[in-house]
Amino acid sequence: MDQELRREPFIFTGRGGEYFRIWIVNLCLSLLTLGIYSAWAKVRRMQYFYRHTAVAGANFDYHGDPVAILKGRILAVGMFALYSVAGQFSIVAGLIAFVLILAVMPWLLVRSFRFRLHNTSYRGLRFSFHGKNGEGYVNFLLLPLVSYMSLGLLWPLAHQQIRRYLHNNSQYGNERFGLHAGPGLFYKPYLIVFGALIGVMVAAGVIAALLIKGTSLPSESAVAVVMGLVLLAYLAALLLITPYLAARLQNIIWNNTTLGPFGFESHLRARGMFGIMASNFVLIILTLGLFKPFADIRIARYRLENMALQVNADLDEFVAGVQVNASAAGEEMAEMFDIDIAI
Amino acid sequence: MSVSGFYFDGRSARRYTVSLELRGDVLHVIGDAVERSEALADIKVPAPLGDTPRLILFADGARCEVVDRAGFDALLQTAGHAPSLIARMEARWTYAVASLLVTLALIAAAYVWGLPYAAREAAERMPEKVLVMMDGQFLKTFDGRLLEPTKLSSARQQALVSRLRAMHWPDEAAKPDRILFRSAPHIGPNAFALPGGTVVMLDELVMLAQNDEEILAVLAHEMGHVTERHALRQMLQASVVGLAMAWYVGDVSTILAAAPSALLETRYSRDFERRADNFAVRTLALNGIPASRLGEMLAKLEEAYAGKQQSKKESDQAKWMDYLSTHPATEERIRALKEQP
Numbered sequence: 096m097d098q099e100l101r102r103e104p105f106i107f108t109g110r111g112g113e114y115f116r117i118w119i120v121n122l123c124l125s126l127l128t129l130g131i132y133s134a135w136a137k138v139r140r141m142q143y144f145y146r147h148t149a150v151a152g153a154n155f156d157y158h159g160d161p162v163a164i165l166k167g168r169i170l171a172v173g174m175f176a177l178y179s180v181a182g183q184f185s186i187v188a189g190l191i192a193f194v195l196i197l198a199v200m201p202w203l204l205v206r207s208f209r210f211r212l213h214n215t216s217y218r219g220l221r222f223s224f225h226g227k228n229g230e231g232y233v234n235f236l237l238l239p240l241v242s243y244m245s246l247g248l249l250w251p252l253a254h255q256q257i258r259r260y261l262h263n264n265s266q267y268g269n270e271r272f273g274l275h276a277g278p279g280l281f282y283k284p285y286l287i288v289f290g291a292l293i294g295v296m297v298a299a300g301v302i303a304a305l306l307i308k309g310t311s312l313p314s315e316s317a318v319a320v321v322m323g324l325v326l327l328a329y330l331a332a333l334l335l336i337t338p339y340l341a342a343r344l345q346n347i348i349w350n351n352t353t354l355g356p357f358g359f360e361s362h363l364r365a366r367g368m369f370g371i372m373a374s375n376f377v378l379i380i381l382t383l384g385l386f387k388p389f390a391d392i393r394i395a396r397y398r399l400e401n402m403a404l405q406v407n408a409d410l411d412e413f414v415a416g417v418q419v420n421a422s423a424a425g426e427e428m429a430e431m432f433d434i435d436i437a438i
Numbered sequence: 439m440s441v442s443g444f445y446f447d448g449r450s451a452r453r454y455t456v457s458l459e460l461r462g463d464v465l466h467v468i469g470d471a472v473e474r475s476e477a478l479a480d481i482k483v484p485a486p487l488g489d490t491p492r493l494i495l496f497a498d499g500a501r502c503e504v505v506d507r508a509g510f511d512a513l514l515q516t517a518g519h520a521p522s523l524i525a526r527m528e529a530r531w532t533y534a535v536a537s538l539l540v541t542l543a544l545i546a547a548a549y550v551w552g553l554p555y556a557a558r559e560a561a562e563r564m565p566e567k568v569l570v571m572m573d574g575q576f577l578k579t580f581d582g583r584l585l586e587p588t589k590l591s592s593a594r595q596q597a598l599v600s601r602l603r604a605m606h607w608p609d610e611a612a613k614p615d616r617i618l619f620r621s622a623p624h625i626g627p628n629a630f631a632l633p634g635g636t637v638v639m640l641d642e643l644v645m646l647a648q649n650d651e652e653i654l655a656v657l658a659h660e661m662g663h664v665t666e667r668h669a670l671r672q673m674l675q676a677s678v679v680g681l682a683m684a685w686y687v688g689d690v691s692t693i694l695a696a697a698p699s700a701l702l703e704t705r706y707s708r709d710f711e712r713r714a715d716n717f718a719v720r721t722l723a724l725n726g727i728p729a730s731r732l733g734e735m736l737a738k739l740e741e742a743y744a745g746k747q748q749s750k751k752e753s754d755q756a757k758w759m760d761y762l763s764t765h766p767a768t769e770e771r772i773r774a775l776k777e778q779p
Contacts, residue, residue, distance in 0.1 A: 123537035146490035219446025
């Protein structure tokens with residue numbers, strides 16, 4: 096393709112005040128119906144964000160069936176209840192429940208991605224996910240276990256493999272997505288974070304030790320003070336690290352993703368991300384949670400408006416691929432257990 | 439009249455600029471390469487959602503997107519497509535504020551009445567066997583760690599158990615049948631009842647008591663917790679509050695979620711302590727033991743725990759501390775017990 100690349104920025108038009116009204120009305124109805132309406136509320140929420148997201152002059156849309164989502168939620172609540180109750184009876188029962196949940200989780204995650212992508216459309220064409228269950232077990236169970244046993248050293252590699260599995264199996268119309276970032280790109284931000292974390296903790300330890308040296312504290316409490324300061328430094332560093340990783344990883348992933356002949360651009364900045372996440376955090380606490388819808392809008396706008404689609408062929412040439420049906424159970428389960436892998 | 443929009447055929451990503459017209463009951467979609475007519479009964483018009491484009495969905499997967507919402511309304515409202523109630527609620531601040539108030543009232547009601555009720559019902563239905571199993575699990579976890587074998591002579595143990603067995607209870611089901619003696623230098627003087635009704639008596643408490651009546655008074659209090667399954671209810675309530683908090687604040691911080699839920703749970707335990715005190719008072723009355731024994735014991739326990747640091751400066755903080763502490767201020771309980779005959 097010798098054609099010049101055209102840059103089509105993503106545009107997000109959602110507004111905090113508008114979304115607050117939708118959020119509170121749906122939250123109220125969900126509570127009044129003992130949670131049943133929450134499935135419908137979720138569809139409204141997804142549709143609000145998708146329909147406010149545009150690229151190349153057209154919007155996205157969400158088509159999830161609330162009844163399917165409700166069934167998934169009931170299943171998820173049931174499984175969660177089983178897990179928490181089993182743990183109270185005996186350690187063995189808790190372990191059995193944990194292993195059972197672990198065993199079905201990859202399958203549910205695969206279903207969840209299928210459901211989500213199948214129910215996402217752009218320009219009237221659906222996305223789809225074709226990941227196989229076997230690979231799902233490798234990526235969502237085996238790799239995380241291995242990286243856990245390696246004390247996290249292999250996590251960047253596992254993360255890269257998981258993203259590759261997700262992207263390479265995703266499709267829009269009849270065009271496949273592809274991730275072309277190798278493990279090295281993923282290791283870089285993780286290593287920087289790891290180094291910074293160690294550096295900050297060592298520095299805090301040394302400073303604390305020097306400060307205490309002059310005083311006549313008994314050795315036991317001196318150790319406690321040093322440990323406390325190191326822990327404090329660790330927590331403070333985490334506040335900076337979360338937005339840094341979120342920004343860097345989104346850039347690495349999307350700058351190396353293709354959709355057929357198209358490419359993506361992502362230019363998030365760690366500083367910008369930190370500003371939004373930190374102020375969101377403070378405002379949510381000060382408003383006892385009422386700022387949440389505004390916070391969601393702010394973060395979505397920042398993430399989307401720093402992204403662009405690189406177009407070098409005619410968008411209109413995409414034709415619809417075969418569409419599959421997927422159950423909503425997987426997606427809800429992932430939400431309940433909060434192991435949702437962020438895009 | 440007509441309104442302009444985009445048409446997508448559902449088979450390709452091509453965007454057609456079209457104009458929509460309504461003639462009678464038939465919607466006409468007309469553009470450069472599109473000419474389509476559909477009866478209104480065959481199309482779907484999703485409810486409006488904020489400022490997002492209005493949509494028309496066709497049965498074959500094709501769709502129209504119309505940015506001009508006012509024009510769209512003018513076109514289709516004449517055909518009886520009024521927005522749904524929910525869409526109208528979402529569009530107005532008055533409904534948003536009303537929803538907010540209803541939501542706050544619902545959360546408060548659920549916390550004050552719903553949750554304790556649900557936890558009590560659930561706890562009452564929990565099979566006895568399960569509770570006994572939980573007790574076993576608890577002892578297995580703590581024996582050899584926090585709990586050490588008792589140093590009391592078996593004669594002393596025997597004497598206490600037989601006095602306890604001879605006691606009358608307001609509710610025969612409350613009779614303790616498993617009484618264990620343990621020593622726990624790290625915990626200090628205490629006695630506790632496990633959810634399944636097993637009572638664990640610590641040597642330190644037996645030593646602290648001036649007479650057996652004081653020990654029996656504490657045990658009567660603990661059995662008050664057992665008969666009403668307070669431990670289990672507390673656990674159920676705490677996990678629901680914790681879960682709700684984690685779900686709500688979850689994406690902000692999980693550590694943060696733990697703090698407010700710990701605060702919210704204390705109210706329940708204060709209620710439970712009072713109820714257990716009342717139960718103890720009734721039990722002691724049945725056995726001819728003055729209720730003041732429990733109060734005396736409480737005073738001693740408090741002295742044993744915090745005695746040294748108490749100073750007058752802290753009395754200002756007392757009310758705040760009372761809210762924070764799991765036990766209602768012991769003084770308050772002792773006063774209540776003194777008022778008993």
